Amino acid sequence: MSPHPERPYTVDDLTVNKKALVKFVERQIGKWPSSEKKFSSSKHTVSDIRRVLLDPGNGFTTNLPPVSSPHPPKQGGGSQTEPQEHGSIAPPSPPPPPHNGANEASCYHFAVSVINLRVYIEDIRISPAQRTVAILSLNVSRKENGSPVVFGRDFLAALQKSNGAIEIPSTGPGSVRLSFPDPEDNEWKVPFIRITHGPTLVATFDPETIEIAQDYRFKLQIDNVPFASNQSNASVSSDLAPTAEALQGEVSATSELHSTPANSNPETDLAVQFLRKELATRDGYSSFADNRGKFMSNAVIAADWRFAVDFTKQYNRIKSPVKINKESIYTALGVGSTWLSQAHKATQLIDKHKADAAVTTELAKDEVTGSGALYEFLVNYDKANSTQG
Structure with missing residues (x-):
């Protein structure tokens, strides 16, 4: 029996366990985006893997028969x-x-x-x-x-x-x-x-x-x-x-379902304390912190993305005075790994197309929206306007 034609993944395709999702990625590992940290089945959550597989800009496809929800x-x-x-x-x-x-x-x-x-x-x-x-x-x-x-x-x-x-x-x-x-x-x-x-x-x-x-x-x-x-x-x-x-970071009996915090790591606690002190003295942090969980204009969303990205680039993986990793940065900023990953990609796309009128117009819109709408616009615009080498 011949395989089905290649097609993009759908939500229905990805209602499987992590082991199956990892196999989907490994089948086309060359399409894993450079904007993400190097793929690792132990470090990437199910949510992260689904997001990357479903993002049309990454180009992951499958030849499995379509799965339709009844x-x-x-x-x-x-x-x-x-x-x-x-x-x-x-x-x-x-x-x-x-x-x-x-x-x-x-x-x-x-x-x-x-x-x-x-x-x-x-x-x-x-x-x-x-x-x-x-x-x-x-x-x-x-x-x-x-x-x-x-x-x-x-x-x-x-x-x-x-x-x-x-x-x-x-x-x-x-x-x-x-x-x-x-x-x-x-x-x-x-x-x-x-x-x-x-x-x-x-x-x-x-x-x-x-x-x-x-x-x-x-x-x-x-x-x-x-x-x-x-x-x-x-x-x-x-x-x-x-x-x-x-x-x-998966939904687990010990780490996700109980609302009481898991045993803390003293090294991580020290890192978060250090980062929060650094944030408190950083220009723009007061606005960034106040915006968490709110709907904002595109210009403010883009500014918050850049604030988080710049902070991450400066402090990620430093070893002195304390050892810093991305998990410490997520906690200090009060954001999730998915949000920060999309902030990195969105900032790259804004820089790439900053001279394009359509992008500058979108960023200047006054209406208050969620960051998801702007991110989706940037990804789709990049896909439609990137020249093929």
């Missing part, structure tokens, strides 16, 4: 995980099978951007209900109608690093359920993540991807449900195993 993101089939003991290494989960009889093209665009999602959290496990607002920086793809789509795993990982992190009981069996209002009737809730706790700690995502509103606002409700032990048909997700790779 349902819209709010109703589609999800991925589950079997219970696993802490410290165990889970085998990789198999790729999802193609939808029977589905031959339509994927409903997702290939482009990926980063947005700041404002999440209104209502925790009804306690009385009175606790209400919190958190700003999450997330990778999104878009449906043909422009609606943003995010992975449940990415949502949970970002949530657990925010001020809205979910408190997970450390003893006793049970499940915590995350839901959002049904778009047809807000009085009804749509569950999409279940975290089972007890002897093991497991997150189940159903659906795997969710659609969010164009205004980047999301209402989240947290409640308790009876302990779910019937996992016989579930597949094991390597993303949840507390392995060394998982501790690099």
Whole structure:
């Protein structure tokens, strides 16, 4: 049987475990962008790998048959995980099978951007209900109608690093359920993540991807449900195993689901303290810090990108007076690895096309938007206007 023609990856293609994503990259390793740090399966997160594979500017393709989602993101089939003991290494989960009889093209665009999602959290496990607002920086793809789509795993990982992190009981069996209002009737809730706790700690995502509103606002409700032990048909997700790779930033039982911080590294703590002192005396930092989690004009977004990039270039990998790495810089700046990686690429594209009228006009726009829209414009403009050697 002849292979299918090469085509760009879609969101549906990448609802697989990390081992499969690594194989996708290694198949075309020459396309790994120079703007990213050298590819390493242990240092790059699932979110990072998906972002690079989906970015049309990088040119990654596949000859696998198209995988179509049988349902819209709010109703589609999800991925589950079997219970696993802490410290165990889970085998990789198999790729999802193609939808029977589905031959339509994927409903997702290939482009990926980063947005700041404002999440209104209502925790009804306690009385009175606790209400919190958190700003999450997330990778999104878009449906043909422009609606943003995010992975449940990415949502949970970002949530657990925010001020809205979910408190997970450390003893006793049970499940915590995350839901959002049904778009047809807000009085009804749509569950999409279940975290089972007890002897093991497991997150189940159903659906795997969710659609969010164009205004980047999301209402989240947290409640308790009876302990779910019937996992016989579930597949094991390597993303949840507390392995060394998982501790690099994946959704894991020990590092992501518990809202209490993991054991700190004294060397890293010293590095972050040093960097924060340096930031406090740096021109532009007050504005940069105040802008986190806000929608801004393109000029301000570009200025924040450059501030973070310049700071990273100056301090990354210095060894004196303390040893600095990118993880320390992420923490000191208060940004994620995805945001900083896109800041590097966006700044390069701005410098490359700074004389082009279309780019200068876009940067001068007064309307307040998210950084994802400007990043997507720059990537698409570069792709359309770069000369082929």
